[in-house]
Amino acid sequence: MLRFFHQLGSPKHFYRIAGAWIPWLAAACGVLVLYGLYQGMVVAPTDYQQGDSYRIMFIHVPSAWMSLFIYVVMAAAGAIGLIWHMKLAEVIAISSAPIGASFTFLALITGSIWGKPMWGTWWVWDARLTSELILLFLYLGVMALYSAVDDKRTAARAAAILAIVGVVNIPIIHYSVEWWNTLHQGPTVTKFGAPSIDLRMLIPLLVMAVAFKLFYLLVVLMRARVEVLERERNARWVRELVERS
Amino acid sequence: MTTASLNRAFALLLWRDLLLAFRRRTELLNPLLFFVLVTTLFPLGIGADPALLRQIAPGIIWVAALLAAMLSLDSVFRSDFEDGSLEQFLLSAQPLSVLVLAKVIVHWLITGLPLLIVAPLLGLLLNLPGESIATLMLTLLLGTPVLSLVGAIGVALTVGLRRGGMILSLLVLPLYIPVLIFAADAVQSAGAGLSISAHLSLLAALLMLSVSLSPLATAAALKISLG
Numbered sequence: 368m369l370r371f372f373h374q375l376g377s378p379k380h381f382y383r384i385a386g387a388w389i390p391w392l393a394a395a396c397g398v399l400v401l402y403g404l405y406q407g408m409v410v411a412p413t414d415y416q417q418g419d420s421y422r423i424m425f426i427h428v429p430s431a432w433m434s435l436f437i438y439v440v441m442a443a444a445g446a447i448g449l450i451w452h453m454k455l456a457e458v459i460a461i462s463s464a465p466i467g468a469s470f471t472f473l474a475l476i477t478g479s480i481w482g483k484p485m486w487g488t489w490w491v492w493d494a495r496l497t498s499e500l501i502l503l504f505l506y507l508g509v510m511a512l513y514s515a516v517d518d519k520r521t522a523a524r525a526a527a528i529l530a531i532v533g534v535v536n537i538p539i540i541h542y543s544v545e546w547w548n549t550l551h552q553g554p555t556v557t558k559f560g561a562p563s564i565d566l567r568m569l570i571p572l573l574v575m576a577v578a579f580k581l582f583y584l585l586v587v588l589m590r591a592r593v594e595v596l597e598r599e600r601n602a603r604w605v606r607e608l609v610e611r612s
Numbered sequence: 613m614t615t616a617s618l619n620r621a622f623a624l625l626l627w628r629d630l631l632l633a634f635r636r637r638t639e640l641l642n643p644l645l646f647f648v649l650v651t652t653l654f655p656l657g658i659g660a661d662p663a664l665l666r667q668i669a670p671g672i673i674w675v676a677a678l679l680a681a682m683l684s685l686d687s688v689f690r691s692d693f694e695d696g697s698l699e700q701f702l703l704s705a706q707p708l709s710v711l712v713l714a715k716v717i718v719h720w721l722i723t724g725l726p727l728l729i730v731a732p733l734l735g736l737l738l739n740l741p742g743e744s745i746a747t748l749m750l751t752l753l754l755g756t757p758v759l760s761l762v763g764a765i766g767v768a769l770t771v772g773l774r775r776g777g778m779i780l781s782l783l784v785l786p787l788y789i790p791v792l793i794f795a796a797d798a799v800q801s802a803g804a805g806l807s808i809s810a811h812l813s814l815l816a817a818l819l820m821l822s823v824s825l826s827p828l829a830t831a832a833a834l835k836i837s838l839g
Contacts, residue, residue: 449832504786511779512769524836525769529783532765532829536787539818543790547797 376455378595379604385588392585399578406571414568420484425571427477429579430470434502435537437467437583441509442534445527455591457523458598460530461513462590466583468506475499494545501540505533519598621706622714629718632691643684644726650676651734662739669738670799673748674755676734677727678788681759682781684723688715688764689771689834698771702838708831716764716827724756740803747802751795754815761826762787768833791818 375381407425414421441463448456478496479489490496509526516522564572599605633640654672655665692698692715701711731752735745766784770776798811 501786501789504782508779508783508786511782515770515773515776515779518839521772521836521839525833528765528829528833528836529769532787535825536790539790540786543793543814547793 376453378454378458378599378602381455382592382595382608385592389585389588392581392588396578396581396585399574399581403571403574403578406574407568411568411571412565417485420481423477423481425575427474427481428572429576430474430477431499432576433579433583434467434471434474434499436580437463437470438502438506438530438537439534441467442527442530445523445530449524449527449531454520454598455595457520457527458591458594459587460527461523462587462594463583464506464509464513464526464530466586466590468503468510470579470583471499471503471506475503494547497547498541498544501544502537505537509533618706618710621704622710625711625714626718629715630721633718633722639687640722640726643680643723644730646683647676647680647727648730648734650679651738655738666739666741666803669735669740670744670748670796670803672738673731673734674751674792674796674799677731677752677756678759678785678792680727681723681756682763682784682788684719685760685763685767685780685784686777687723688719688760688767690767693771693838698834699838702835708834709827712764712768712830712834713823713827716760716830719764720757720760724752724760727756728752740799743805744799744803747808748799750812751798751815754812754819755791755795758791758815758818758822759788761822764830765826765833768830768837770837771834772837791815794818 375384403425408422411422413419441460444456444460444463447453448460475496478499482491483489509529512529513522513526516525596605596608651672654668658664658668689698692701702708704711728749731748732745735748740748763784766780766787767776769783770780773779794811794814798808798815801811802808
């Protein structure tokens with residue numbers, strides 16, 4: 368078991384192991400997305416207030432969860448890379464940034480599409496929307512810093528510092544914005560006791576959340592493999608790999 | 613002995629940077645002029661209705677202060693990076709974070725403090741009532757050091773880049789948002805006659821947090837940037 372993790376830390380074995388995982392992850396993610404979407408779009412009952420337009424939440428809510436989750440993963444991986452000089456952690460951190468930015472963007476877009484019929488406007492300066500927008504800027508900052516520095520190891524370490532500073536700031540930004548203004552409907556899933564959401568809506572939502580997590584894992588492994596190849600392009604195993612194919 | 617030499621290094625660096633800044637007096641005026649100019653643009657763009665100006669003045673002044681602080685950030689490490697003294701700081705026996713703190717304090721003294729002094733003038737120009745101006749100065753006193761401290765992390769990350777300016781704004785401005793929110797809201801509340809002690813406490817908390825954490829992050833970032 369320990370040997371497995373040790374191997375996972377070396378780029379060569381990571382490349383091989385991740386390559387073996389990817390088809391399985393893709394299959395599991397595909398099945399869950401299809402099942403979740405079917406349950407959410409067809410089986411789940413119509414909301415008595417919002418009609419059918421609430422169904423966009425099966426995309427919107429998991430995306431918003433993922434946007435924060437990936438930022439924390441990115442900062443944690445960055446910190447591991449900084450502290451133990453693990454190359455692979457740096458690779459994971461930096462491969463996560465564009466995925467997190469995409470989920471944040473998706474959450475903003477779907478929220479805006481949902482907001483048009485519900486609030487009658489595409490955008491309001493509501494607390495959660497604004498902090499999601501700021502989160503997008505934080506992601507873009509990490510990506511911009513990474514691409515601006517020529518030496519990729521230095522770039523990854525600099526981006527990791529920025530991600531860690533961002534993680535400290537996210538709660539501060541979130542609460543300052545929340546205090547500033549709020550209109551978004553409160554959380555309905557995490558309430559203690561009986562959640563105020565119908566079980567037939569909750570299950571597809573959770574299925575979609577798991578599916579999105581798998582999707583992230585899938586894409587981050589794919590991106591990390593490419594990144595590893597690019598960084599190790601002078602290593603012997605990469606040359607052998609290219610010659611073989 | 614080591615504490616004494618640390619204090620001495622801190623004081624010497626503080627004195628050296630102040631002296632350097634004083635030798636280039638005209639450059640000191642630039643962020644200040646920028647601050648005044650940006651604020652002047654708003655009435656020209658929006659219209660000179662006194663009631664409207666009074667309402668948006670806290671936001672305008674604070675956004676202008678944010679931009680002025682950000683544009684002047686480059687001077688924290690730039691000249692030291694170019695003449696190589698930054699590398700000497702890294703090699704010195706004193707902890708880098710303490711030296712960084714000295715440099716940030718100087719940066720605040722030469723760019724943050726002048727903003728504090730012109731702010732009442734801008735408040736008058738924008739028709740702010742007296743108690744709002746006093747609050748504005750208080751928020752600037754608590755808020756601008758945070759801008760310098762947090763900004764230093766961004767500069768440390770981009771100091772090795774040839775064109776770091778645009779990236780710096782992308783890195784630093786999102787982190788400035790809490791300061792902007794609390795400070796501008798405090799000025800607005802003071803104008804409406806509400807209590808501002810909560811705002812000031814939060815700003816002071818931000819200041820304490822950034823004083824204690826930001827020099828460490830800045831030092832780590834400098835070590836990475838300079839390899």
